Amino acid sequence: MPIVEFDAVRKNFGDFAAVDGVSLKIYPREFFALLGPSGCGKTTLLRMLAGFETPTSGRILLDGQDISTVPPNRRPVNMMFQSYALFPHLNVRDNIAFGLKRSNRSKSEVEDRTAEMLNLVQMNDFASRKPHQLSGGQRQRVALARSLAKNPKLLLLDEPLGALDAKLREQTQFELVNIQEKLGTTFIIVTHDQEEAMTVATRIGLMNRGSLMQVATPSEIYENPNSRFVADFIGDVNMIEGTAGKVTKRDGEAYAEVKTMSAATLKARCGVPVSSGEKCWLAIRPEKIAVSRTRPRSAANLVSGCVDDIAYVGNLSTYHVKLADGSLIKAQTANRERIARREITWEDEVWLSWSPDAAIMLSD
Amino acid sequence: MAAGLRRYLLIVVPYAWLLVFFLAPFFIVLKISLSDLAVAMPPYTPTFDPSAGWEGFKAFISQLDFESYIFLATDSLYVNAFFSSLQIAVLSTFLALLVAFPMAYGMARAPDWLRPLLVMGVILPFWTSFLIRVYAWVGILRSEGLLNQFLIWTGIISEPLQIMNTPVAVYIGIVYSYLPFMVLPIYATLEKMDESLLEAAIDLGCSRVKAFWLVTLPLAMPGIIAGCFLVFIPAMGEFVIPELLGGSRTLMMGKTLWNEFFSNRDWPVASAVAIVLLLTLVVPIVIFQRQAERQQEAGR
Ligand SMILES: Nc1ncnc2c1ncn2[C@@H]1O[C@H](COP(=O)(O)OP(=O)(O)OP(=O)(O)O)[C@@H](O)[C@H]1O
Ligand SMILES: [Mg+2]
Numbered sequence: 001m002p003i004v005e006f007d008a009v010r011k012n013f014g015d016f017a018a019v020d021g022v023s024l025k026i027y028p029r030e031f032f033a034l035l036g037p038s039g040c041g042k043t044t045l046l047r048m049l050a051g052f053e054t055p056t057s058g059r060i061l062l063d064g065q066d067i068s069t070v071p072p073n074r075r076p077v078n079m080m081f082q083s084y085a086l087f088p089h090l091n092v093r094d095n096i097a098f099g100l101k102r103s104n105r106s107k108s109e110v111e112d113r114t115a116e117m118l119n120l121v122q123m124n125d126f127a128s129r130k131p132h133q134l135s136g137g138q139r140q141r142v143a144l145a146r147s148l149a150k151n152p153k154l155l156l157l158d159e160p161l162g163a164l165d166a167k168l169r170e171q172t173q174f175e176l177v178n179i180q181e182k183l184g185t186t187f188i189i190v191t192h193d194q195e196e197a198m199t200v201a202t203r204i205g206l207m208n209r210g211s212l213m214q215v216a217t218p219s220e221i222y223e224n225p226n227s228r229f230v231a232d233f234i235g236d237v238n239m240i241e242g243t244a245g246k247v248t249k250r251d252g253e254a255y256a257e258v259k260t261m262s263a264a265t266l267k268a269r270c271g272v273p274v275s276s277g278e279k280c281w282l283a284i285r286p287e288k289i290a291v292s293r294t295r296p297r298s299a300a301n302l303v304s305g306c307v308d309d310i311a312y313v314g315n316l317s318t319y320h321v322k323l324a325d326g327s328l329i330k331a332q333t334a335n336r337e338r339i340a341r342r343e344i345t346w347e348d349e350v351w352l353s354w355s356p357d358a359a360i361m362l363s364d
Numbered sequence: 365m366a367a368g369l370r371r372y373l374l375i376v377v378p379y380a381w382l383l384v385f386f387l388a389p390f391f392i393v394l395k396i397s398l399s400d401l402a403v404a405m406p407p408y409t410p411t412f413d414p415s416a417g418w419e420g421f422k423a424f425i426s427q428l429d430f431e432s433y434i435f436l437a438t439d440s441l442y443v444n445a446f447f448s449s450l451q452i453a454v455l456s457t458f459l460a461l462l463v464a465f466p467m468a469y470g471m472a473r474a475p476d477w478l479r480p481l482l483v484m485g486v487i488l489p490f491w492t493s494f495l496i497r498v499y500a501w502v503g504i505l506r507s508e509g510l511l512n513q514f515l516i517w518t519g520i521i522s523e524p525l526q527i528m529n530t531p532v533a534v535y536i537g538i539v540y541s542y543l544p545f546m547v548l549p550i551y552a553t554l555e556k557m558d559e560s561l562l563e564a565a566i567d568l569g570c571s572r573v574k575a576f577w578l579v580t581l582p583l584a585m586p587g588i589i590a591g592c593f594l595v596f597i598p599a600m601g602e603f604v605i606p607e608l609l610g611g612s613r614t615l616m617m618g619k620t621l622w623n624e625f626f627s628n629r630d631w632p633v634a635s636a637v638a639i640v641l642l643l644t645l646v647v648p649i650v651i652f653q654r655q656a657e658r659q660q661e662a663g664r
Contacts, residue, residue, distance in 0.1 A: 052563055073566045085564035089582045098578075099568030150568070 001064060003028045003154060003186050004049065009058035011044050011210075018044040020210035021058070026203075031180050031187045033201035035194060037233070041210040042190040043082075046156050049188070050079045063153070073102075078152040082159045084143040086131040092142050093118065093127040099150045117145040120179065137168050144176075148183065157189040161196065173199050194234050198222070206230055222285075226271060228362050231283040238289075238329050240266070240282040244274045244361065256361050258282055262325035266301045268359035281362045288358035289331035291319050291344060292351050299353035305329065307348045319344065321352055390642075397635035398428040408631050432636035442620060442637065449617040450644075452531065452606075453599040456538040457546075460595045461588065463539060464546035468587075471547070472554035483551070486544045498537055498608050505533050505609065529611025537605035542598060546591035553587030554580070586659050593652040601641050617641050 002025035011019040019041040026032050034042045047053045051072030100110040118124050121141035161169045198218040205215045214230045225231035245257035254270040309320040318332045399408040410427045436442040471482045504510045505527045512524040565575035603618030624634035
């Protein structure tokens with residue numbers, strides 16, 4: 001049974017729909033990420049779950065119960081705020097104990113639980129400091145401990161790592177995952193960083209303009225995006241415009257031939273049902289394209305062009321290849337050789353090839 | 365060297381200012397308060413005569429005494445005036461807080477575009493003379509005044525209320541006059557308070573009322589304390605308001621001081637009243653300073 005269920009939830013601000021009919025089920029022990037561009041309604045969705053906004057229409061169920069009439073202070077849900085919202089007049093210990101003291105726990109229970117939480121986030125040595133005496137990372141940990149202290153069924157995290165630098169962010173992502181696994185609490189995290197979502201989440205819900213575009217596991221959403229928007233938003237992708245041709249079925253998968261604008265014929269998996277003659281898009285991840293100076297003997301998809309630019313980022317090189325029709329295609333290879341020995345360089349004529357499974361065909 | 369000199373100057377200027385405009389007058393007043401009344405010009409003795417040399421100075425010192433202070437302590441008028449001032453100042457500070465807090469709270473919660481207008485509204489009365497504004501209250505409060513006319517017109521009362529020349533009028537005058545000094549510091553602390561702190565408190569299980577007590581109020585405390593001092597200190601020495609609105613029955617330090625000085629021409633006693641008033645105010649001022657310092661250390 002899902003722990004949370006959104007049932008056709010809408011939220012209007014004036015006549016603007018911030019959340020536009022979202023239906024979603026989240027299951028116990030999941031680490032669910034709400035991902036999407038700025039302003040797409042992620043925070044609004046989360047705030048409705050916490051009880052700070054009421055849905056304009058639709059229902060939100062928690063453990064099968066409609067919670068629309070339950071005030072935020074009675075919901076078994078806690079939230080970690082984007083700004084952390086630590087109480088500046090209380091020290092770390094009192095911040096963590098704040099929620100515990102509001103529940104019917106005995107004094108010793110409160111103390112034990114606070115000590116436990118301090119331990120969990122390794123803030124024992126800072127227990128009597130005020131929030132302004134802490135670093136950003138330490139504040140983030142206190143906020144996490146405070147929101148976990150009451151052992152909520154559900155923890156909501158609104159861009160919890162937004163204020164941290166890249167290195168600390170990465171480290172904290174793993175800590176978050178560890179803590180979530182240890183406690184078994186259901187986490188819903190909001191982020192607009194797709195890498196973060198891919199790293200921490202067991203499932204991702206990708207939103208755009210108030211609607212859910214796709215809900216799937218990180219690998220599923222990466223390999224099988226269901227729309228141009230999703231393919232574009234998650235990771236790097238080449239988009240080739242074309243017209244759908246013959247559709248064939250093999251091992252239960254549908255494959256289609258696509259005529260591109262430059263009249264080449266490419267083969268791709270069908271991400272969505274298409275009928276021939278329809279306008280469509282081919283999405284191919286750069287790392288799935290092989291680059292070679294010599295023409296590969298057999299390749300399902302083959303195009304040629306000249307190297308326009310090479311972006312070198314240590315372990316990876318991305319070749320920007322200009323095709324005859326002027327369009328650019330990115331192809332990425334891992335650098336196993338030292339850079340001086342690399343055989344492909346600027347202005348080289350190269351062949352790009354990929355298998356039909358590497359590319360996915362999406363409708364417009 | 366030049367930098368050293370500049371720094372020296374920077375330190376010297378405020379101290380010189382303090383010496384000339386605060387310490388020197390203070391010592392002159394202190395000296396007069398220790399002198400005796402005389403029918404002369406100036407109306408006290410001894411006067412300091414530098415030409416008499418060291419012996420003259422010793423004679424001068426030996427003539428100073430605490431007679432005026434003893435008089436203040438033994439005459440019930442001054443003791444009563446002191447406690448009456450204290451009572452009026454404390455109570456009107458409290459009343460001002462009761463009125464100002466909801467105002468400041470409402471201002472801080474107002475939409476962004478409205479706030480500057482509301483702040484402006486609070487400051488606006490300063491554009492008119494304090495004296496005129498207090499005088500305007502006479503027109504409102506007297507028996508045939510606007511308030512009584514209005515209340516009789518609505519039928520709430522049939523006889524005019526006697527508000528003028530009572531302590532009630534003084535409270536109204538003080539609360540009205542010093543309200544901005546209470547509203548503005550409280551508004552400043554409430555306005556910079558992060559709304560999400562309240563949401564966090566509610567999220568952690570507080571009701572709205574509880575969240576107000578546990579979060580809003582403690583965070584507004586610096587503003588409340590500052591506002592209380594800004595009202596209490598001038599209210600304690602207030603003269604104009606009790607004079608214009610309080611009538612003869614309202615006793616306050618400021619009024620007795622004025623009487624001694626101008627009606628009785630008893631400069632030593634008047635100075636002694638001034639010194640006592642000053643010392644009463646120094647205590648809260650020092651506490652206030654301490655508080656401000658501690659807050660600065662806290663960085664918020
Ligand atoms: N209280 C409000 N009144 C009016 N409009 C609002 C309000 N809160 C949010 N919105 C609008 O609703 C939309 C969604 O806002 P929301 O905060 O949910 O976005 P978000 O996905 O969290 O974005 P970000 O990644 O920038 O935090 C935005 O266009 C925002 O302007
Ligand atoms: Mg947001």
